[in-house]
Amino acid sequence: MKIRLENISKEYKDVLAVNQLNVDIEDGSLVCLLGPSGCGKSTTLSMIAGLDKPTEGNIYFDGVNVNDVQAEHRDIGMVFQDYALYPHMSVMENIEFPLKMRKWNKKRRLEKVSQVVKVLQIEELLHRKPSKLSGGQQQRVAIARALVKDPKILLLDEPLSNLDAKLRIELRDEIRSLQKKLQITTIFVTHDQEEALSISDKILLLDKGKLQQYSSPKKMYMEPENRFVAGFLGNPPMNFINGILDNKKLFIIETDKKIQVQADYINNFKNYDSGNHLLGIRPEDLILSENKSGVAGTIVSIQTLGKEVHIKFSVENIILKACVSWDHNYAIGDHVDFDIKRIHIFN
Ligand code: ADP
Numbered sequence: 001m002k003i004r005l006e007n008i009s010k011e012y013k014d015v016l017a018v019n020q021l022n023v024d025i026e027d028g029s030l031v032c033l034l035g036p037s038g039c040g041k042s043t044t045l046s047m048i049a050g051l052d053k054p055t056e057g058n059i060y061f062d063g064v065n066v067n068d069v070q071a072e073h074r075d076i077g078m079v080f081q082d083y084a085l086y087p088h089m090s091v092m093e094n095i096e097f098p099l100k101m102r103k104w105n106k107k108r109r110l111e112k113v114s115q116v117v118k119v120l121q122i123e124e125l126l127h128r129k130p131s132k133l134s135g136g137q138q139q140r141v142a143i144a145r146a147l148v149k150d151p152k153i154l155l156l157d158e159p160l161s162n163l164d165a166k167l168r169i170e171l172r173d174e175i176r177s178l179q180k181k182l183q184i185t186t187i188f189v190t191h192d193q194e195e196a197l198s199i200s201d202k203i204l205l206l207d208k209g210k211l212q213q214y215s216s217p218k219k220m221y222m223e224p225e226n227r228f229v230a231g232f233l234g235n236p237p238m239n240f241i242n243g244i245l246d247n248k249k250l251f252i253i254e255t256d257k258k259i260q261v262q263a264d265y266i267n268n269f270k271n272y273d274s275g276n277h278l279l280g281i282r283p284e285d286l287i288l289s290e291n292k293s294g295v296a297g298t299i300v301s302i303q304t305l306g307k308e309v310h311i312k313f314s315v316e317n318i319i320l321k322a323c324v325s326w327d328h329n330y331a332i333g334d335h336v337d338f339d340i341k342r343i344h345i346f347n
C-alpha cells in the first residue's frame, strides 16, 4: 500500500506537533520516522493509523483519501513500545483476538495463528501468559498479533526501546527481514539514529514537527541537507567549525590565523556563495596523514573503544575529534596531520 501525507499538520492547544508534512511512502518499503523526543513521530503515526485526526491536510492510501476512515477500517497492524498485550489472556488468545473480533471460526483462527507464530518463532509460547515472557518474547507476540490480520500497513512505535542492546539489534534485523519477506509497507518510529540507518529504505527525519530530510540512509548520512540532519546522524557526532568560503577556497576562521582546508569532496559546495559558513567534518573523514599535507594539530586525548579509537586534537584553539583504527602508535601531545575526505558546508 502506498501512503501519501499531503500537507499534514496537527495542532494541540498550544503545540504545533506536526507542521505541514508532505511525504510519499512507497508500497512495500520500510520508512523510519526518526527524530528527538517530542518531535512529532507518534503524532504522525497516530494520524496514519486513524487514531488522531490531522488539523489540516490529507492522508491517502493507494490514492484514496482516508481522512474520514475509522482506524479499524484502515487495514493497519500496530505495535507499541510497551507491547500492550492483554495480561489475562494467553499468547494464543492475544494473537487470535483480532480474528475473533472479525468473527473468524476457531479452525480458521488456529490455522492463521500457527502460520504467524511459526514466522516469529514463538510456537513454544502459545499457552503462556504475557507475564511469563521476556521483553523480547512479548514484543514478538505483539508483532504476531499485529500481523495476524494480514494488514496492508505495519506501524511500529519505538518497538525495541524497552529491550536491552543485544536483543534490540537481533529483533530489528528480524523485523527487517520479516518486512522484506512480507513486502508490507512499514513505518517504524525510533529516536535511535543507528537503528534507523540500519533498517530503513528511507528515513524521514523530523525536528519540532517539521520535516528535515527524507531520503535513503546513505544519502542522509553522506549528504545531509542541513546542520540538524548532519548533527543528528553519526556517532561520534560531526565536528562543526566556523569557516569561510573565499574565492572557491575554504578556510577555518575560528583560529587566530585563517587555516585553509581541503577535502576530496565538498558537500553542498555548489549551493553556497562566498562568505561565512558552518563547516562540518565527520570524525571518520579525518584520516591520519603520512605526508604532513593535512590539518595539523596536537593530540589532547585518546579514547579506546572496542574496534575504534577516538582521538581529540587541537588545531590552535579549536578541538576536533577523529576516529582512527586500533593500530596507531600515537600518544597525547603528539603532533599529527589529518587529511580530510569530506567536508560539509551549511548556512
Ligand atoms: P514523539 O513521538 O516524537 O516523541 P509526539 O508526537 O508524542 O512526539 O509529540 C509531539 C508534540 O506534541 C510534543 O510536544 C507533545 O508534548 C505534544 N503532544 C502530543 N500529544 C499531545 C496531546 N494529546 N495533547 C497535547 N500535546 C500533545
Ligand code: MG
Pocket (backbone or CB within 6 Å): 041, 042, 043
Ligand atoms: Mg513517541
